Amino acid sequence: MKAPRIPRVLLVEDEPGDTRLMQLAMKNSGFQLELHCVGDGHEAIEYLTRLGQMSQNTAHPDLILLDLKMPGQSGLETLRAIKQMDNLRVIPVVVVTTSGLEADVVAAYRLGAAGYVAKPADLNEFMEAMRLLGTYWFRLVRLPDRTE
Amino acid sequence: MKTESQPFVILLAEDEPADAHLVRVAFSASRLLVDLHHVVDGREALEFLRRQGARFADALRPNLILLDLNMPRLDGRECLTAIKQDEALRDIPVVILTTSEVERDVVASYNLGAAGYVTKPMDIQQFITIIHQLGDYWINLVRLPQPT
Numbered sequence: 001m002k003a004p005r006i007p008r009v010l011l012v013e014d015e016p017g018d019t020r021l022m023q024l025a026m027k028n029s030g031f032q033l034e035l036h037c038v039g040d041g042h043e044a045i046e047y048l049t050r051l052g053q054m055s056q057n058t059a060h061p062d063l064i065l066l067d068l069k070m071p072g073q074s075g076l077e078t079l080r081a082i083k084q085m086d087n088l089r090v091i092p093v094v095v096v097t098t099s100g101l102e103a104d105v106v107a108a109y110r111l112g113a114a115g116y117v118a119k120p121a122d123l124n125e126f127m128e129a130m131r132l133l134g135t136y137w138f139r140l141v142r143l144p145d146r147t148e
Numbered sequence: 149m150k151t152e153s154q155p156f157v158i159l160l161a162e163d164e165p166a167d168a169h170l171v172r173v174a175f176s177a178s179r180l181l182v183d184l185h186h187v188v189d190g191r192e193a194l195e196f197l198r199r200q201g202a203r204f205a206d207a208l209r210p211n212l213i214l215l216d217l218n219m220p221r222l223d224g225r226e227c228l229t230a231i232k233q234d235e236a237l238r239d240i241p242v243v244i245l246t247t248s249e250v251e252r253d254v255v256a257s258y259n260l261g262a263a264g265y266v267t268k269p270m271d272i273q274q275f276i277t278i279i280h281q282l283g284d285y286w287i288n289l290v291r292l293p294q295p296t
Contacts, residue, residue: 089258089259092258100291106293109239109292114262114263116291117291132284135284136282140264140278140285142254
């Protein structure tokens with residue numbers, strides 16, 4: 001049985017405009033989320049590990065949405081770091097990026113990404129993309145319980 | 149960038165004939181252009197993926213793997229482990245499709261690199277819905293490595 005709960009999502013994205021757009025898209029599609037935003041890979045790791053140390057039970061995100069092109073630590077490095085940590089590896093990471101490079105796609109899956117979404121430039125297409133993404137992760141699949 | 153005209157190749161590893169039939173029926177009903185291949189346990193799945201034996205000599209590389217957990221000979225967990233440890237296969241996303249509701253199985257699957265965990269519904273209508281949602285995400289939304 002799926003316990004009803006509000007999914008917690010960590011968005012790693014350096015463009016504030018894109019962050020706002022994501023919030024809007026999720027709300028528009030009727031997904032109730034607890035969305036936390038950080039601006040780069042270092043902040044993401046900091047956020048994730050501090051939570052882990054402070055308390056085992058106050059919860060990691062259920063899902064991580066990761067941009068690839070960010071200042072400092074790149075998205076792929078961040079993905080690798082997350083998947084190398086025993087207590088974080090369980091969290092699915094979906095790449096959401098403007099990069100359409102095949103090398104990035106292959107690298108992301110090899111590092112353990114659970115999806116690679118090329119951000120559509122068109123607003124309506126972006127909204128639809130986020131609806132499909134939300135339907136899969138928040139309606140269809142079962143995610144690990146946050147508190148075990 | 150997606151090659152819309154080529155069928156999307158799915159490998160289904162499922163030991164229960166009735167469930168495999170349901171998946172096939174649901175994909176037909178969805179009208180997604182899917183080339184579904186079915187094997188009955190984890191060992192066969194690996195043989196298919198590695199093109200071992202005369203039967204699988206011409207096997208296609210799947211875009212997506214749907215993997216049952218409880219199967220004879222080699223179960224889903226072991227099969228998933230082997231896929232993710234195989235350099236040539238690890239970039240293929242694997243979605244668990246199972247009747248198991250056990251939290252331990254959910255956590256283990258994500259830790260081993262599953263890109264989703266879907267519990268099999270009881271009736272055909274729900275089956276069609278979940279296959280639709282799976283297709284929306286993996287076929288219509290995300291970008292996958294191009295076949296080489």
